[in-house]
Amino acid sequence: xVLVMAxxxxxxxxxxxxxxxxxxxxxxxxxIKGHLEIDSVQLKLSDLDELxxxxxxxxxxxxxxxxAREFSDRVKALNSNNS
Amino acid sequence: MQQRKQxxxxxxxxxxxxxxxxxxxxxxxxxxGGLMYNSMSSSExxxxxxxxxxxxxxxxxxxxxxxxxxxxTFSMEMELWIAERIRDxxxxxxxxxVIEAARNSKDAGGAAELFLLDEVGxxxxxxxxxxxxxxxxIVLQLKSIVEQEETDYPTWVSGLxxxxxxxxxYPGAGIxxxxxxxxxxxxxxxxxxxxxxxxxxxxxxINPVNFAQEYGAKVGTKGEQGxxxxxxxxxxxxxxxxxxxxxxxxxxxxxxxxxxIEQKVLxxxxxxxxxxxKSSIVTDDFVAGYARSSNAxxxxxxxxxxxxxxxxxxxxxxxxxxxxxxxxxxxxxxxxDSTNSMLYTLIGILIGLVILVPALSALLSRGITSPIAxxxxxxxxxxxxxxxxxxxxxxxxxxxxLAESFERMVMxxxxxxxxxx
Numbered sequence: 001x002v003l004v005m006a007x008x009x010x011x012x013x014x015x016x017x018x019x020x021x022x023x024x025x026x027x028x029x030x031x032i033k034g035h036l037e038i039d040s041v042q043l044k045l046s047d048l049d050e051l052x053x054x055x056x057x058x059x060x061x062x063x064x065x066x067x068a069r070e071f072s073d074r075v076k077a078l079n080s081n082n083s
Numbered sequence: 084m085q086q087r088k089q090x091x092x093x094x095x096x097x098x099x100x101x102x103x104x105x106x107x108x109x110x111x112x113x114x115x116g117g118l119m120y121n122s123m124s125s126s127e128x129x130x131x132x133x134x135x136x137x138x139x140x141x142x143x144x145x146x147x148x149x150x151x152x153x154x155x156t157f158s159m160e161m162e163l164w165i166a167e168r169i170r171d172x173x174x175x176x177x178x179x180x181v182i183e184a185a186r187n188s189k190d191a192g193g194a195a196e197l198f199l200l201d202e203v204g205x206x207x208x209x210x211x212x213x214x215x216x217x218x219x220x221i222v223l224q225l226k227s228i229v230e231q232e233e234t235d236y237p238t239w240v241s242g243l244x245x246x247x248x249x250x251x252x253y254p255g256a257g258i259x260x261x262x263x264x265x266x267x268x269x270x271x272x273x274x275x276x277x278x279x280x281x282x283x284x285x286x287x288x289i290n291p292v293n294f295a296q297e298y299g300a301k302v303g304t305k306g307e308q309g310x311x312x313x314x315x316x317x318x319x320x321x322x323x324x325x326x327x328x329x330x331x332x333x334x335x336x337x338x339x340x341x342x343x344i345e346q347k348v349l350x351x352x353x354x355x356x357x358x359x360x361k362s363s364i365v366t367d368d369f370v371a372g373y374a375r376s377s378n379a380x381x382x383x384x385x386x387x388x389x390x391x392x393x394x395x396x397x398x399x400x401x402x403x404x405x406x407x408x409x410x411x412x413x414x415x416x417x418x419x420d421s422t423n424s425m426l427y428t429l430i431g432i433l434i435g436l437v438i439l440v441p442a443l444s445a446l447l448s449r450g451i452t453s454p455i456a457x458x459x460x461x462x463x464x465x466x467x468x469x470x471x472x473x474x475x476x477x478x479x480x481x482x483x484x485l486a487e488s489f490e491r492m493v494m495x496x497x498x499x500x501x502x503x504x
Contacts, residue, residue: 027498
């Protein structure tokens, strides 16, 4: 197995961990693979807006709307932080 | 839902908070208050002891001595008074008309009578005067002579033999009545020839109670107002009562019954003693000062006259005499009241806290226990499979952190559970 460094992906997972704890990695993987249809290591800054939208949509089922919106906004903000 | 675990209130979070608040609030107050009360009680005891000592000292040293000084002063005044009267009679005995009347056993021309009438008439102390010759025959008398009890040596004989003789006090026209009399007998002699001519006798009237009052002593009498002021009591050398300002019927009683205080005074200064110093007796019932008079204690002295030797007692009931010390009792009472007041205040504060602290702790612990109870309820629901639970705890403190972590855990469970489905 080849370990590939994916700093952006890790940042998203760290962020998701705030809201979803131990399920964060599986949640993020599911959004990237299931909705963006890319591999986690391929995640780019340009994907973040779409990822944020899916994060909002999926987390809204788990938590209240305010928290889901906050989570989404923070994912989106990673774009500007890294550009 | 699982049955919630029942626990005693004191083992619950609220119970523990209540206990600790009570401990934090009550223990310091109980300790400080107890120390203060203890300190105040010690101070009170100390002050009480000091006041008791002061009272005792005042009773003995001040009030007792005051009475003794009164008795002493009065006895001195009596001795001075009788000494002045003796000097009067001695002066009269040197009068030419008196000498001639005694020499001739006859007051030819009435010169001696005129002289004595003038002297006795101008003196409030003298009641009578008479002259005897060396055989005891009456040469001259201004008034009828009061009959005295028969004695081995009549006054004139003693006067003739000794040159000067002062009789015992004797009653007037009946026992228990005033005035009382004392005869002063002075030998009349021809100095140039050295021969005895007769005896001049001056009779003075005396009422010790009136005498004391005339000299400004506040002597009380038994009257409508009861026994007020100082009681003056005088005994002669034979131990007979010469005066009792509270009971005139006791004068010259043959077999008196002594009260406790009288007995103490008589024991303290027996009749045959020559002690002339003053003393005092202070008990719970009375304060008395006493002194025995002597001619040696006054400025006019006579070789042949030792003095009346009267025992004088000034007595007052302790309640009346020590009334001025009641303020000390008031100080003690005030101090006791203050200490009791402090104790009651302390008890009141402790009782108030016992009531107030549980109410306050209930109010304050609600902010701590409510979020915890919420989390506990949510955890119970999740443990029973209900993952739809919402954690709605808004708090910035550690409980808020706990709620966030818990919520994160719930989200994870909820997500993983959905994923499985």
